[in-house]
Amino acid sequence: MTDTAAAAKSPGTVRVGVQKFGTFLSGMIMPNIAAFIAWGLITALFIDTGWLGNSGPIPAWRWADSAMLGGGTASDGTEWIGLVSPIITYLLPLLIAFTGGNVVYGHRGGVVGAVAAFGVIIGAAGTVMFLGAMVAGPVAALILKQVEKLWAGKVRAGFEMLVDNFSAGFVAFFTALAAFFWLAPAMKWLTDLLGAVVGWLVDTGLIPLASIIVEPAKVLFLNNAINHGVFTPIGSEQATETGRSLLFLVEANPGPGAGLLLAIALFGVGAARATAPGAWIIQFLGGIHEVYFPYVLAKPILLLGLIAGGATGVLTNVIFQSGLVAPASPGSIFAVLIQTAPGSHLGVILSVILSAGVTFLVSMLFLLGSRKRDLAAEAAGADGFASAVAQTEANKGRKSSVLGGLVAGGTATATKTIQKVVFACDAGMGSSAMGASVLRNKFKAAGIEGVTVTNKAIAALDGTADLVVTQQQLTERAQQREQSALHVSVDNFMNSPRYDEITRMLLEQQQGGAAEPVAAEAAPAAPAATDSVLAPERVRIHAGSVSRDEALREAADMLQAAGAVTGAYYDAMLAREQTVSTYMGNELAIPHGTNEAKDAVLASALTVVRYDGGVDWDGETATFVVGIAGKGDEHLSLLSNVATLFSDDEQIAKLKAAATPEELYALLQTVNEG
Template identity: 80%
Template sequence: MTDAAAGTKSPGTLRVGVQKFGTFLSGMIMPNISAFIAWGLLTALFIDTGWLGQDGPIVAWQWADSRILGGGITPDGQEWLGLVSPIITYLLPLLIAFTGGRMVYEHRGGVVGAVAAFGVIVGASGTVMFLGAMIAGPLAAYILKVVEKPWQGRIKAGFEMLVDNFSAGFVAFFTALAAFFWLAPVMRWVTDILGAVVGWLVETGLLPLASIIVEPAKVLFLNNAINHGVFTPIGSEQATETGRSLLFLVEANPGPGAGMLLALLLFGVGAARATAPGALVIQFLGGIHEVYFPYVLAKPILIVGLIAGGATGVLTNMIFQSGLVAPASPGSIFAVLIQTAPGSHIGVILSVLLSAAVSFTVCALLLLASRKRDLAAEAAGTDGFSAAVAQTEANKGRKSSVLGGLAGTTAVATRPIEKVVFACDAGMGSSAMGASVLRNKIKQAGIQGVTVTNKAIAALDGSADLVITQAQLTDRAKQREGDAVHVSVDNFMNSPRYDEVVQLLLEQSSPAEDAPAAAPSEEPAGSSDDGVLTVGNVRIHAGSATREEAVKEAADILESAGAVTGAYFDAMLAREQTVSTYMGNELAIPHGTNEAKDAIRGSALSVVRYDGGVDWDGDAVTFVVGIAGQGDAHLTILSNVAALFSDDDQVARLKAASTPEELFSLFQTVNEEQA
């Protein structure tokens, strides 16, 4: 969840695009970091120069035993694969490709992506194909998605598995061939070029200049495109050849951030100084570097110290020819030490300490030079640290529990807030429920003169004072409401951001005697209409389901009710690919995109309870409420559903209902009470 101060300019298209690309790359690498760590430990122990290898500092095993694990050439000329080479050559790229394919088209996309990636892995024999896997995996999954789109939801019952398996099999077959013959040579050439560039930078002593790009990119959350797109693949290949790579420490070195936070601790002012000790512990020991980003945004000149510190760390590793055996993730001093290659400990430790010392020195001088101005700003209450925290979360694209503790204020308004708009992609489901929850909270707080409505993002017209969206949609909302305060949430039922918005409104409100007359409540128009939710549209399943299966069942119920056509299922899946419909409190409300209006014939709701749960893209869901809305007829009952699921006791009663009729009755009872 993120908040951005009013008047903040929308991020540039290029920055947002690079950020999304970097996030996608990170999404393929980060879930598989544990495999990188395992491979790093094997490398550190069993390759020739490893701790237990033939030429290692500790020869605790027989030569043959270390070769069996590390691999290599025996004296009689036979080759042992061991564990190290197959893992880096095959397993890690395949894990990356599967993860990338799954991100695009769920599990089947992951399977097809892995098969296609094997084509580029084998076709580029002798080259570690991380980059090829990052391309082949998602691309093959996307091709499968496009190929299957014409018949999605149109296959006769009983033939779905047959069609799905054969379509995926054929796509995997052709994409693997294409990757082997066409993609592999291109990626081998690209990898050679990138490796040569990095090698040239090392040989010429210019690699420390990379910090000029990396350190500012970290603060803007753009580093993933560089780190996971270039440094990790090339560093891993270097590690297979030399047993180490300094590229793993270009971005992950915790020294520069630690030095800056230490300078703030001693010479900073206000909230920055007060929160620096905790941030230092989290950053240096926990490896969560994002905790220091707000300090840089609040005082951008400190980036100079970070660049100087980062360059010092790179230069130190170059001088000592030291490095890590695998990525250090998160960038904690503990992770760095665990992944340090044998014989590299002096260089790596010095790179951390010297980078911290240089960063501290430069930042301390900068803070002392501006101390008088900083103290004056603190006295005036305009140090800007809280706004910097909000901007950092905006750059990240989602709420951070670490950043959330740095500042107490999350939204900054420069004009009175009278019109609050809750916006989502379609404007007919999640936004209506979120608006209902917030509207009730505002009413309970006794705030008058503030209206809360819901709209599609495309319908925003520049008149809102405060806009609430899902984190993935905030950038789009900013483009249409550039002067509004923007608050992003990821839990629609009980987001703490709602209470913060209420507090903001309370702080700006006038005394009761001067308060304007209460504006009419802008509850969605329309009636609950008994036909919107019927007992036949309510089901209870003892088992579990995948997200796609749950969406399919919701779409089938709505289609059986005559509310939608078969094309609505595709629109519901497209909505999930854009932004999750998980609402919080074990509730998801799948519905179509704004472009799906033609597939809606009437208004209807479906309610399905999965007692075994549904994995909704990482969130646990028990209740799936499908929505099809024509006009506003469904919005009143949605408002009541929101009120229902915002109360934990009522959710418990819904989970305890033993029959669909009882579950329907609970929904109807709440509807009658709220109507």
């Protein structure tokens, strides 16, 4: 955990804006990289000039004409569409659009986004519509989201599914028409323009100059907007036409980073030199390029070596007319070789070797020229490399286990006084409240004072937290809201080992002479829960098992029968699970609605169902399903009590041993205590 306060930029800066945009683009492409790789393998093997193509280096496939799979004219004169063209024309853009819509508004947003994208795909016939899908998918989902806000919480019970399905259907219908008639021509024009610009750079031999932009952008984590917004779409279209594209190697070439790390391993000083060999393995063989970014930030002049090496690699591919058939992700030498087009291996391998060699030589000159000064700084106790690691994580916007391993001991420590810890989740009322309670108890047991632990919805984060804890799936969203805070990801709110790390860090902070914290803001006392929050009739035991959705339905029905929620709460529970699982660990799940579903909550109530056969909860086994509806802040004390109860292994054993619902209810009485 590192202090990013000094390095983080305000949300309005150009760097952060481009980084967020690039992250969003990457978020549509990266989950679908497997499909790109599969398409690349099909292209490399079965197009006419592929390895197994009719005109390829290996004789045509013996037991089937390669044109059947790659497309083209078969030996008997039959025209085959094959797999290559339909996948890149339809499947890949639709996957991108669905992913973008899903990010904006869940599964239904993804469905609407895919339908809208089909309009732009058909409307721009003959053009690969990656850019169109990147626009149509998220925009259609956003339109659906805004439309459904008009009647949120106003639909009569029992009609929610009907209204949701028809609203999504109508939005999909109109956005598909709009994409066909208006968006498709605009995106075709933009795609043709970008393609013409890149083509001009390639034809004139100026494409190596792209390294002047790409290499600095990589170090600042701004490369995704260029790579996934321009190079991947245009490179994929080029690969369809020619079977290869050098654009896939402009950013992903592992050579420059490898050359830089080799130079530092031989001619660097201090921690940078000691860690460079391990970083080389991670970067060159594993494809994790971010591992060399701190070395550049510690000595920015080395960026010139990266630019020179990157330009050399691109120029080599221009000279040899070599390239890849699909994106190499991650940018490992293995991924590069697997995606190398037939006949391009000499050029691609040379581009990696030469780019590494040029970067090595240029970096060596700078390192030798400043060696005496660097040794003197090291002797004086300056630790520029550790600061560079912190700066790199600040640029990235989140904690990196790979970068953290470069710091001595593999664990960074906080360099700021932590006074306010916030647990954040989607709704701010379920998992985060329980996690806050568990950590609050750990702080109390360790004697830590002057630190408040509260819980919030991610949307309510206001920039005042010193440390934010979230489930892994939500960390990136939290970092966008709290850019100056430390961020810790956990996969289990009940018993995560990260809690002990946080506790040790704060103990060291208080015992190691850290600045005395100012008087901490007292956490507001949660209102006491009423006796009716958990009633005997809302405690059940089932001998068998059910599905997760069936367990959600039972919890929602019990809450509705208690008069605590409306019929819309079940859909809100499902939506919550699509965002992030409510499985807490210790065999406990606490399903609850999203933050937008507060209008569906009429009163506070709890339900407890023990499924002795277990419930498969997104790959985890939940024995206890605690349904919750919280009105105002009343649920906070309830969740605190539930967290305390289920963090004790002996108590859990007693709860599992209860023979009747009455016995189970008696053991659960502590949740009703104020």
